[in-house]
Amino acid sequence: MKAFTYERPASAAEAAAAAVRIPGAKFIAGGTNLLDLMKLQIETPTHLVDVNSIGFDRIEPTDQGGLRIGALVRNTDLAADPRIRRDYGVLSRAIVSGASGQLRNKATTAGNLLQRTRCPYFYDTDMACNKRTPGSGCAAIGGLNANHAILGASEACIATHPSDMAVAMRALDASVETVAPSGASRSIPIADLHCLPGNTPHVETVLEPGELITAVTLPKPRGGLQLYRKVRERASYAFATVSVALIAKIEEGRLTVDRLAFGGLAHKPWRVEQAEHAVAGAVADSIADVVLSGARPTEQNSYKLPLVRRTLAATLEHARAGASR
Amino acid sequence: MASVHTETNGPEQPTPGAAESSLTVAGEELRGTSSPKQEANRHSVQLRVNTQLHAVDLDPRTTLLDALREHLHLTGSKKGCDQGQCGACTVLVNGRRINSCLTLAVMHESDAITTVEGLGTPDRMHPMQAAFVEHDGFQCGYCTPGQICSAVAVLDEIASGVPSHVTVDLARPIALSETEIRERMSGNICRCAAYPNIIEAIRTVAGGRP
Numbered sequence: 001m002k003a004f005t006y007e008r009p010a011s012a013a014e015a016a017a018a019a020v021r022i023p024g025a026k027f028i029a030g031g032t033n034l035l036d037l038m039k040l041q042i043e044t045p046t047h048l049v050d051v052n053s054i055g056f057d058r059i060e061p062t063d064q065g066g067l068r069i070g071a072l073v074r075n076t077d078l079a080a081d082p083r084i085r086r087d088y089g090v091l092s093r094a095i096v097s098g099a100s101g102q103l104r105n106k107a108t109t110a111g112n113l114l115q116r117t118r119c120p121y122f123y124d125t126d127m128a129c130n131k132r133t134p135g136s137g138c139a140a141i142g143g144l145n146a147n148h149a150i151l152g153a154s155e156a157c158i159a160t161h162p163s164d165m166a167v168a169m170r171a172l173d174a175s176v177e178t179v180a181p182s183g184a185s186r187s188i189p190i191a192d193l194h195c196l197p198g199n200t201p202h203v204e205t206v207l208e209p210g211e212l213i214t215a216v217t218l219p220k221p222r223g224g225l226q227l228y229r230k231v232r233e234r235a236s237y238a239f240a241t242v243s244v245a246l247i248a249k250i251e252e253g254r255l256t257v258d259r260l261a262f263g264g265l266a267h268k269p270w271r272v273e274q275a276e277h278a279v280a281g282a283v284a285d286s287i288a289d290v291v292l293s294g295a296r297p298t299e300q301n302s303y304k305l306p307l308v309r310r311t312l313a314a315t316l317e318h319a320r321a322g323a324s325r
Numbered sequence: 326m327a328s329v330h331t332e333t334n335g336p337e338q339p340t341p342g343a344a345e346s347s348l349t350v351a352g353e354e355l356r357g358t359s360s361p362k363q364e365a366n367r368h369s370v371q372l373r374v375n376t377q378l379h380a381v382d383l384d385p386r387t388t389l390l391d392a393l394r395e396h397l398h399l400t401g402s403k404k405g406c407d408q409g410q411c412g413a414c415t416v417l418v419n420g421r422r423i424n425s426c427l428t429l430a431v432m433h434e435s436d437a438i439t440t441v442e443g444l445g446t447p448d449r450m451h452p453m454q455a456a457f458v459e460h461d462g463f464q465c466g467y468c469t470p471g472q473i474c475s476a477v478a479v480l481d482e483i484a485s486g487v488p489s490h491v492t493v494d495l496a497r498p499i500a501l502s503e504t505e506i507r508e509r510m511s512g513n514i515c516r517c518a519a520y521p522n523i524i525e526a527i528r529t530v531a532g533g534r535p
């Protein structure tokens with residue numbers, strides 16, 4: 001680990017200001033992703049701004065009938081909150097499908113959204129990686145890429161975003177609230193938070209230097225059946241190969257898709273709005289045709305095409321059976 | 326009143342000859358201990374471990390795990406992967422289990438930290454420790470302190486209604502089952518695959534609860 005200095009400010013405004021005062025500063029929340037990357041010197045902050053004392057650790061109702069989740073709310077507490085379990089079940093389900101109990105106890109709402117890819121070449125500092133070292137090339141293209149993206153990737157990077165929680169938040173249309181070092185605050189729709197790789201895969205979000213996430217806001221509950229289905233290489237404690245967040249409704253005995261988002265497919269949580277309502281009767285293959293229309297798999301990850309269809313079919317089947325997971 | 330144990334510098338003395346070798350210096354850096362030029366950047370931290378207060382003087386890079394093992398000489402918590410993947414370093418912080426390898430000691434000033442040493446002693450074992458002995462919940466024992474800390478927290482998590490991936494109904498209290506225990510313990514890897522006996526040990530303790 002490279003040496004760094006450390007401070008623990010007591011407010012969001014101080015934290016944002018501290019992060020631009022010292023070049024190379026970074027926020028640390030749960031630390032479960034950042035410290036892992038610092039040990040490998042993939043992240044080399046010169047200064048750590050510990051945000052664990054700035055507050056923003058509660059879940060509060062909004063005037064619009066939704067919930068505001070503080071950036072420091074731990075993944076465990078978010079998944080266990082009675083309001084989230086009752087009204088936003090897909091979010092509880094997505095969170096508990098990820099990582100381990102220990103990690104979820106530390107991981108925060110903001111840190112989870114901003115966790116970095118698990119592409120093995122990004123982690124291997126001996127290999128070319130445009131995300132880690134811009135301009136060095138991409139070892140995954142032409143390397144081992146069975147777990148990589150099939151949608152929205154570029155010639156520069158085919159990595160996926162690893163978060164399960166973010167996929168559910170995408171289905172729920174959450175917004176991300178931030179405060180800038182200037183003190184200005186803004187709200188970013190989750191759809192716009194993460195970038196596609198394009199020619200700049202090292203730029204992962206639209207956040208400006210020093211911009212601090214303070215909360216994630218959920219709109220008022222959508223109701224319906226809320227499911228999260230995650231396919232991975234083992235039954236627990238592994239990242240998604242493909243995951244589906246589904247909100248469905250049963251109207252006159254027929255299942256209709258209300259919201260649909262996917263994980264494991266792209267550089268960001270993937271939602272195709274046209275696929276949600278275009279198809280009457282929630283026919284998995286027809287929906288998948290729309291979702292996968294722009295897919296460009298590699299030889300090694302073309303298995304994700306049928307896997308998306310089957311995972312979606314299984315999720316819809318579960319919903320028809322009235323299951324909650 | 327907790328007594329204060331003060332510890333300075335001891336473990337950071339470079340091993341003789343280490344300074345000449347750049348390889349060793351790089352290794353030191355990776356381990357998160359200090360190299361001489363960073364001497365100025367140190368933090369005095371009070372760590373409350375197993376109800377005892379310890380004043381330590383640390384490089385901010387020191388993980389909680391390294392602080393426990395190398396500075397406080399509480400070597401019960403183990404380093405398996407140092408990456409959050411194996412659970413051998415699991416400790417309880419304010420009653421909740423975390424991976425001590427993926428957090429910095431300076432971030433835990435004033436937190437109540439419990440390691441396997443604080444759960445019980447060989448003479449007065451915690452029921453979970455006793456159950457691991459009774460059911461042979463280990464072979465080499467390397468993962469065991471992490472398994473035991475994790476298991477104690479798992480039973481609390483189930484009791485307080487924290488859902489897991491295998492919880493069937495999010496709206497109801499969680500039924501304690503083998504499936505629940507297995508899923509919740511998936512962050513603790515056992516290279517000796519003592520899993521069946523670990524599960525037995527945890528089930529015994531769980532069953533002993535009202």
Ligand SMILES: Cc1cc2nc3c(=O)[nH]c(=O)nc-3n(C[C@H](O)[C@H](O)[C@H](O)COP(=O)(O)OP(=O)(O)OC[C@H]3O[C@@H](n4cnc5c(N)ncnc54)[C@H](O)[C@@H]3O)c2cc1C
Pocket residue numbers: 026027028029030031032033034035036051071097098099100103106107108109110111112113114115162163164165211212213214237238239240408409410
């Ligand atoms: C073994 C292992 C398995 C895992 N499995 C899964 C899995 O299956 N599914 C899954 O989704 N995740 C998984 N994870 C990842 C885990 O969910 C993340 O590490 C965690 O959510 C990160 O949150 P944190 O608070 O610890 O972030 P940190 O490590 O503290 O921070 C991550 C990033 O966010 C930035 N940041 C933090 N807070 C703020 C803020 N308020 N404003 C602006 N920037 C901020 C930091 O600067 C840093 O760049 C796994 C992790 C490990 C180690």
Ligand code: SF4
Pocket residue numbers: 117119120121122128129130131132137138139140141148156157158159201
């Ligand atoms: S896919 Fe992206 S993260 Fe992986 S090696 Fe290529 S550029 Fe790096």
Ligand code: FES
Pocket residue numbers: 403404405406407408409410411412413414415424425426427
């Ligand atoms: S040593 Fe911490 S999880 Fe492996």
Ligand code: FES
Pocket residue numbers: 462463464465466467468469514515516517518519
């Ligand atoms: S007892 Fe040997 S690793 Fe678990």
